[in-house]
Amino acid sequence: xxxxxxxxxxxxxxxxxxxxxxxxxxxxxxxxxxxxxxxxxxxxxxxxxxxxxxxxxxxxxxxxxxxxxxxxxxxxxxxxxxxxxxxxxxxxxxxxxxxxxxxxxxxxxxxxxxxxxxxxxxxxxxxxxxxxxxxxxxxxxxxxxxxxxxxxxxxxxxxxxxxxxx
Numbered sequence: 083x084x085x086x087x088x089x090x091x092x093x094x095x096x097x098x099x100x101x102x103x104x105x106x107x108x109x110x111x112x113x114x115x116x117x118x119x120x121x122x123x124x125x126x127x128x129x130x131x132x133x134x135x136x137x138x139x140x141x142x143x144x145x146x147x148x149x150x151x152x153x154x155x156x157x158x159x160x161x162x163x164x165x166x167x168x169x170x171x172x173x174x175x176x177x178x179x180x181x182x183x184x185x186x187x188x189x190x191x192x193x194x195x196x197x198x199x200x201x202x203x204x205x206x207x208x209x210x211x212x213x214x215x216x217x218x219x220x221x222x223x224x225x226x227x228x229x230x231x232x233x234x235x236x237x238x239x240x241x242x243x244x245x246x247x248x
Contacts, residue, residue, distance in 0.1 A: 100165055102143055102243035103195045104236045106216060107136030111233060113217060118173045121217040126168060129219040130231050130243065139200045140238050141193040142218060143167055151176070154183035154200055158221070159193065163247060166221045171202055173213040182206030196239045220245065 104110065109132065116122045116131045141159060148166070149158035155175040159167045171183070182203040187193065207214050220226055228246035236242055 098163065098247055100143065100161060100163055100245045100247065101195075101241050102167070102218070102245060103140070104132065104238055104240045104242045105139045105142045105169055105199070105218065106132050106134045107236075107238045108132040108134035108216075109233075109235050110231065110242055111215075112231075113219070116173065116215055116217050117213055118217075121170070121219065124219075127219045127221040127223045128226075128229055129167075129217065130233070131215050131217045132236075134204070134214050134216055136238055137202050137204055138198055138238065139169060139171060139202070139216070141195055141197045141199055142169070142242075144194045145192070147187050147189055147191045147193060147199075150185065150187065150189045153178065153180045154185050154202075155180075157187075157199055164222070164225065165245060165247070168217070168219040168221050169199070170217045170219070171200065171214075172207050173215060175207060175212050178207065178210060178212065181210075 143161045145159045145161040148160045155171045157169045184201045186198045231243045
C-alpha cells in the first residue's frame with residue numbers, strides 16, 4: 083500500500099551505522115505486536131512499534147520529509163544515507179481524516195533527529211475505536227545489513243536502534 087509512495091532508485095547506501103531515536107514516549111515493542119498484518123508480517127519492511135504514552139512525534143532520524151499524508155497519520159523520512167523510515171501513527175487512523183492530528187512540517191522539509199513532526203490527541207484516536215500503536219518501519223530493508231533494537235519503556239528522543247547499512 084505505501085510502497086507506491088516511495089521512489090525506489092536503489093541507490094547504494096554508505097557503509098556505516100545509522101542511529102534511530104524514539105519518536106514518542108512509550109513502550110518499544112516488536113512489529114509482531116501490531117494488530118495489522120501489513121505491519122506485523124513486515125510487508126512494508128522491518129522495524130518496531132511504540133505503544134505511546136506521549137502525544138508528540140519527533141523525528142527518529144535526520145533527513146527529508148518525502149511523504150506526508152494529508153491526514154497527517156503517516157510520514158516518510160529519507161536520511162542523507164538513503165535510509166527510508168515510515169512512521170505510521172495508530173492503526174486505521176487514516177479514517178479520522180486528520181482529526182486529532184496537527185503537523186509541524188511540510189513535504190520536502192529537512193529535519194534533524196529530535197525535531198517535532200506531528201502532535202496527536204490520543205483521546206480522539208481511542209474514542210474513535212482506533213489503536214494508537216505506532217509502527218516505525220524501514221521500507222528499504224534490502225539496503226540494511228543489520229538492525230539492532232532496544233525494546234522496553236523509552237522516552238522520546240532516546241536512542242533505540244542501530245542500523246548497519248550494506
